[in-house]
Amino acid sequence: MRLTPLSALSLLSMAVGISLASTAQAARPPAPDLSNAEFQQCLDGLKNSSKFRGVDGFTFNNYRPSQPDPSVIQSLNYQPEFQKDVWDYLSALVDKERVEDGIRAKHQWGNTLRQIESRYGVKAEHVLGVWGVESNFGQTLGKKPLFESLATLSCFDRRQSYFQGEYANALKIVQNGDIAPSDMTGSWAGAFGQTQFMPSTFLELAVDFDGDGRRDLVNSVPDALASTANFLDKRGYRTGEPWGYEVKLPSGFWAASNRKDKKSISHWRNQGITLANGSPLPYDLSRAGLLLPAGLEGPAFLVGKNFDTFYSYNASENYALAIAHLSDLITREDSSKTDFVTAWPTDDPGISRQQAKDIQQALLNAGYDIGGVDGIIGDNTRTAIQQYQSSRGIFPADGRAGQKFYRTIIGNMAPSSSQYDNQYGQPANSQPLNPAPADRMGQLIQQQTTNPTTYSSQPSAQPSRSGNTRYRRVTGSDGVVKLVRIDEGL
Ligand code: CA
Numbered sequence: 324m325r326l327t328p329l330s331a332l333s334l335l336s337m338a339v340g341i342s343l344a345s346t347a348q349a350a351r352p353p354a355p356d357l358s359n360a361e362f363q364q365c366l367d368g369l370k371n372s373s374k375f376r377g378v379d380g381f382t383f384n385n386y387r388p389s390q391p392d393p394s395v396i397q398s399l400n401y402q403p404e405f406q407k408d409v410w411d412y413l414s415a416l417v418d419k420e421r422v423e424d425g426i427r428a429k430h431q432w433g434n435t436l437r438q439i440e441s442r443y444g445v446k447a448e449h450v451l452g453v454w455g456v457e458s459n460f461g462q463t464l465g466k467k468p469l470f471e472s473l474a475t476l477s478c479f480d481r482r483q484s485y486f487q488g489e490y491a492n493a494l495k496i497v498q499n500g501d502i503a504p505s506d507m508t509g510s511w512a513g514a515f516g517q518t519q520f521m522p523s524t525f526l527e528l529a530v531d532f533d534g535d536g537r538r539d540l541v542n543s544v545p546d547a548l549a550s551t552a553n554f555l556d557k558r559g560y561r562t563g564e565p566w567g568y569e570v571k572l573p574s575g576f577w578a579a580s581n582r583k584d585k586k587s588i589s590h591w592r593n594q595g596i597t598l599a600n601g602s603p604l605p606y607d608l609s610r611a612g613l614l615l616p617a618g619l620e621g622p623a624f625l626v627g628k629n630f631d632t633f634y635s636y637n638a639s640e641n642y643a644l645a646i647a648h649l650s651d652l653i654t655r656e657d658s659s660k661t662d663f664v665t666a667w668p669t670d671d672p673g674i675s676r677q678q679a680k681d682i683q684q685a686l687l688n689a690g691y692d693i694g695g696v697d698g699i700i701g702d703n704t705r706t707a708i709q710q711y712q713s714s715r716g717i718f719p720a721d722g723r724a725g726q727k728f729y730r731t732i733i734g735n736m737a738p739s740s741s742q743y744d745n746q747y748g749q750p751a752n753s754q755p756l757n758p759a760p761a762d763r764m765g766q767l768i769q770q771q772t773t774n775p776t777t778y779s780s781q782p783s784a785q786p787s788r789s790g791n792t793r794y795r796r797v798t799g800s801d802g803v804v805k806l807v808r809i810d811e812g813l
Contacts, residue, residue: 414673452650516540
């Protein structure tokens with residue numbers, strides 16, 4: 324959900340479980356020491372200010388925080404030094420798991436989505452794309468108490484005026500009875516619910532689609548999906564148009580990425596551009612702009628107005644591309660190939676969330692204290708990767724979790740199908756994949772770990788005991804061999 328470019332990335336990272344966090348040296352600034360006396364004085368002032376005119380005294384007092392939350396000021400001023408490459412960003416947001424979840428959601432909510440499509444004119448898969456990227460289909464809503472977050476942001480640091488408006492709006496939502504006060508949790512910046520709307524967007528665009536008289540974007544999937552469709556519709560969505568498509572540029576073509584400079588399809592045809600598979604460009608977009616997320620050497624796209632409506636949800640082209648791509652894969656109902664036709668210009672592509680979990684498990688097994696396994700490459704995991712790299716002379720020791728590091732720490736085995744197994748072969752310039760014989764895998768991992776934990780190299784599906792942890796070798800349907808930790812007692 325777009326609030327401001329400033330907070331959009333941090334908010335998105337919370338919504339989708341992606342960390343845009345820094346390298347080890349670039350930890351968050353310390354939480355500031357906020358005066359509660361100053362905070363309470365500020366709230367007294369807000370209560371009687373014009374911004375809070377629509378909020379009654381009972382509501383204001385009832386949800387008035389007793390303390391500020393310094394962590395939100397920390398988040399407000401967090402400037403990540405580690406910028407994710409577009410391929411890292413997309414590989415986690417549009418992975419096999421999310422496509423499968425999306426296909427399931429499409430069938431589960433088929434009737435609702437058809438009704439929404441006929442009322443708002445927004446394609447079901449486009450709504451699903453937003454839902455999947457914003458809240459992982461309702462699974463990741465954010466846990467920060469909204470009133471504490473917004474009240475703190477209203478009284479300290481930069482942008483107080485903006486957040487005062489959002490704080491007042493959040494109180495109005497509860498006052499209106501749309502959302503239960505206990506459900507008012509979300510991102511540090513105040514976006515909440517399955518659509519991750521800011522309170523002002525909620526008041527403007529949320530709709531009651533299930534007909535119970537409340538606009539409940541937290542608990543009602545129909546309300547959330549219809550509100551998303553309403554948002555896209557109000558931002559200029561064109562019924563029946565695709566968002567755009569991946570294209571192939573002719574050799575020698577030169578242009579800068581400029582999504583906003585929209586031209587007719589005839590214009591692009593005359594430039595020699597085709598669909599990625601070589602077919603002529605269809606005329607189903609009235610006008611389209613060229614999007615080159617990684618320059619001329621990477622995947623290229625022509626995007627229309629509907630792509631811009633995705634962008635308006637959260638001001639980032641990569642974010643909009645994630646929605647677009649996810650929606651296409653859900654339309655095709657094919658989770659086996661999540662790559663674009665043209666490979667990203669890198670020899671070290673990004674990893675899926677499952678691969679991130681595998682890396683975290685391997686780091687834990689190797690004795691690195693990274694907390695738990697959550698599939699999010701955050702500060703702790705990045706620091707551990709950096710230490711792991713440094714201790715083994717891996718250069719650069721940049722803390723990045725890409726396919727190369729995945730292969731290093733998991734063993735020299737084939738990466739998961741979602742990253743490589745497409746009909747167009749491996750990404751350009753990639754290292755040749757050279758899966759080691761299965762019986763070498765345990766040996767490789769053993770060499771690479773620092774603690775004496777050993778792994779089984781026994782035949783498939785035979786549990787083995789080593790230290791306090793047992794592992795089983797499992798060959799997935801995609802042919803990838805993994806070591807799976809078995810809980811004690813199994
Ligand atoms: Ca409702």
